[in-house]
Amino acid sequence: MQQRFTRRFIVAAIMAASLPAAAQEHTLKELVIIGDETSAASLPGSAHVVTNEDLETMKYTDVHRVVKEVPGVYLLEEEGYGLRPNIGIRGSGSGRSGKVTLMEDGVLMAPAPYSGPAAYYFPSFGRINGVEVLKGPDLLRYGPATVGGAINLRSTPIPTTTGGRVTAEIAEDNGKRIHAWYGANSEQAGWLIETHQHESDGFKDIRQSDREAGFDKQDYVAKLRLNTRPDADIYHQLDLKVDYSEELSLETYLGLTDADFNANPDQRYFASERDNMDTQRTGFMARHLVDFNNDVTLTTTAYRNEFKRNWYKAAGLNSLINAANGGDALAQQQLRGEADLAGIKIKNNAREYESQGIDFVADWGLNLSGMRHDLAFGLRYHEDEVDRLQPEDTFDQVIVNGRPVLQYVSTTSGTGINGGNNAIEKAEAWSTYIADRITVNDRLTVTALLRYEDIETSRVRYQQEARTDVQDRASNSTGELLPGLGATYKLDGGVTLLAGVHRGMAPAGAGSTDVDPELSTNYELGARIQRGAGRYELIGFYSDYENTVQNCSVATPCAGGQDFGSVSQGEARIQGIEALAGYEFALTNGLSVPVEATWTYTDAEVTKDSDSGNVLKGDNLVYLPENVLNLRTGLRAGNQWDAYLNVSYVDEMCIDNTCDRSGTDNTFRKTESLTVVDLSGSYRVAEGARVFAKLDNVFDTQKIIARSPDGARPNLPRTASLGVTVDF
Structure with a gap:
């Protein structure tokens, strides 16, 4: 496969070199996978671009709140701030976003996308300039x-x-945020620094804790x-x-009993007092493009x-x-820090990840038999x-003078x-693809893809700990050929029909010797x-899964409580509808009312x-x-001021596969449906300066909103924010 790729690229390069130099102006290439909404509309599958202008409407710093606006995307909130998102697409499973290909500027960003796909790292969303969501056959490029x-x-x-x-920006709960960047540009160079x-x-x-x-x-x-001069041959x-980031978040997996949640959802149990996540991440990227x-273009x-x-x-x-939850009064007292509790295990969930690679993409456009091939x-x-x-x-919770204290016992x-x-755990992967977008005529475009x-x-x-004795070894090998075919057909009146089918795959985690990769045929x-x-x-x-795989973690444990590796969950069927409607009404005096609504309906079961x-x-x-809805509307006076309202709804969800089985008590096996209303607005106080507010x-x-792994957890309560943006 690599030799065939090399031969084809050499042929393309020779053809390019043999062509006469043309007077042309090259444009700077952005690090995108879709582009703008016009580009998204031309793809043979569902694709959406959330622009920087869209992000500015609600000023969200939690990616969960943004992806709610994209049809076909699901989420599982965890701590209310989106520090470690759980995102799924078309029923793929949302646990740690492990079934979604996550990228920043087109580069894989999960800590270990193959050997440990759970995305425990996610960039601060407040610095993100736009979001692209790609589904359908074109997904085989990634x-x-x-x-x-x-x-x-x-x-x-x-x-x-x-x-x-x-x-x-300042917010309730002593929230503070600063986003600053500065850069320069010339004909042949540009730079940016940002924090x-x-x-x-x-x-x-935290109960009974400071x-x-x-x-x-x-x-x-x-x-x-x-870059070279734009008019270079x-x-x-x-x-x-x-990029570099670090985080210290005093987060926990310990939730609440339903009784305590109903009394006060914003409390935490004393046993979680010492819980914290400490992370550091460094990323490097070098991209060379030659037109x-x-x-003919080559990108490395x-x-x-x-x-x-x-x-x-x-x-x-x-x-x-x-x-x-079952009525044990002593257990409730122990959780509340009102009774002694022996043998609390506090684990150092310490991991180090490395991820690296090199990627080549050659684009070649030509006319053949009266059709354009890209x-x-x-x-x-x-x-x-x-x-x-x-x-x-190991700690013991001991009540001293009426207050709980964690007393150290031992360590492993x-x-x-x-x-x-x-x-x-290690992974090594070679992947290759070929895609041909064929413009048959002004109306019909067909795209054929093949990925391996x-x-x-x-x-x-x-x-x-010294690692002198090996307990066991395991390995796994996967080789999959994934074809895809999509088409768009333009009708009169701005209507475009689309259809597509592709073979999808999600690899099992490292060491899952008896687990085949997740495979699906998607229409x-x-x-x-x-x-x-x-x-x-x-x-x-419609997605027909011949093998559904769950990647097990403490956050989303598999059946039987397994919290590492992967397990096969049998065959499944996922089907649904994605809908979007948007319109901007023009009023008098320069006012406008933008409205956009999205809806995703999903029906899925193990077959x-x-x-x-x-x-x-x-x-x-x-x-x-089953249902996810989002409605955003606003009132805008040009660039002077704006006000927006966003309403989102998410149905209840089952937290395990036994939910809704005949005779099963679902009292503690489901989340609750949730409707949240947000407000935001901004006002230009001077040229290049705006104030904004959010509620x-x-x-x-x-x-x-979640019950896994250890109890009920709430979404973010009402929170007010106030800020200012200055361009200079």
Whole structure:
């Protein structure tokens, strides 16, 4: 495959070199996977672009609140701030976004996309300039996960002229945020430096403790672009980027019993007092683009990401939550810090990740047999690694003078750290694809794609911290050929029909020797309408999973409580409808009213028992809502002032596969449906200066948004913010 790719590229390069030099002006190439809404509308599948202007309407710093506006996307909130998002697309499963291909500027950003796909790192969303969501056959240009969709985050671009921006914001719970960038541009060079600082004391109070429950996160980004003259015969562009971030968030997996949630959803139990996540992440990217002429382009990207974390948190308290929910008064007192509790395990969930690779894409446009062919050839080599060393400390909760105290007992550090707590997992992957977008005529465009993934994973588990004794070894090999076909047909009146089918895959985690990759055949059929100030979309989708795989973690444990590796969950069917309608009404005196509504309906179930028998035919899929709706409207007076209202709704969800089985008590097996109303507005006080205000969750509605792994957790309560943005 690599030799064929090389031969084809050499042929393309020779053809390009043999063409006469043309008087042409090359344009700067952006780091995008879709482009703008016009580009999205031309794709043979569902694609959406959330622009920077869209992001500015509600000033959200939580990616969950933005992706609610994109049809076909699901989310599972966790701590209310979106620090570690859980995003799924078209029923792919939302746990740690492990079934979604996540990218920043077109580069894989999950800490270990193949060996450990759970995305425990996510950039501070307040610094993101735009979001691209891609579904359908064109997804085969990206990977490794191609069952549901891909999300690409656009970072702040190098400005077109010398200048910068500073955004300062304060919020309730001692929230503070600063986003600042400055850059310059010339005909052949450009640069940008940027920082985003965000902190809060958090909205939860730890019972009988003086400790806060907030976070402090810092991001730094630097970019450099060098390029030849725009009128050069052969145009070269080199983009360099380095980013660094660190986070200290006093977050926990310990939730609440239903009784305590109903009394006060914003409390936390004393046993979680010492819980905290400490992370550092460094990313490097170098991208070289060469335009041989208007028809032949080669893009080469090299990248490396390093991420380390230690989530020091109480583990194994779900049995107390279940006992208290079942009426055990002592268990409830122990959770509240009102009674002694022996043997609290607080684990150092410490892991170090490395991820690196090199990616080649050759684009070649040519006319053949009266049709335009836009060919793309892609080749990527990628390797990543997860190093787990997770000793546990043991504490006793003792009541002293009427107050709980955590007294240290012992640690497993140095001995007895084995199994999933002491392991190295690795992956090595070659992937290649070919895509041909054929413009048959002015109305019909057909895209054919073929992707191949070759993945080797391994896992070594150790008996002791010194790693002198190997407990066991495991390995897995995956090779999958994934075809796709899509088409669009333009009718009169701004109507475009679309249809597509593609084979999707999500690899199992490293060391899952008896688990095949998740495989699905995905269909979609729909129409887009672009007419004047109106934009409408209706797409039906159907996914037939011949093997559904869940990646197990503490956040989303698999059936039987497994919290590492992957398990097969049998065959499944997922079908649904995605709808979008948007229109901007023009009023008198320069006023306008933009309105946009989205709706996703999903019907899914297991269609065949899993081999283990833990998942049965007819079971629901985990954390998958039937309905997700979002409505955003506003009133805008040109660039002078604006006001927006956003209403979102998410249905209740099952937290495990046994939910809704005949005879099953679902009292503690479902989340609650949630409707949240947000307000925002801004006013230009001077040229280049605006003040803005936000009120999230206007009616202070809090529901149980998650129950995994250890108890009920709430969404963000009503929170007010005030800020200013200055361009200079």
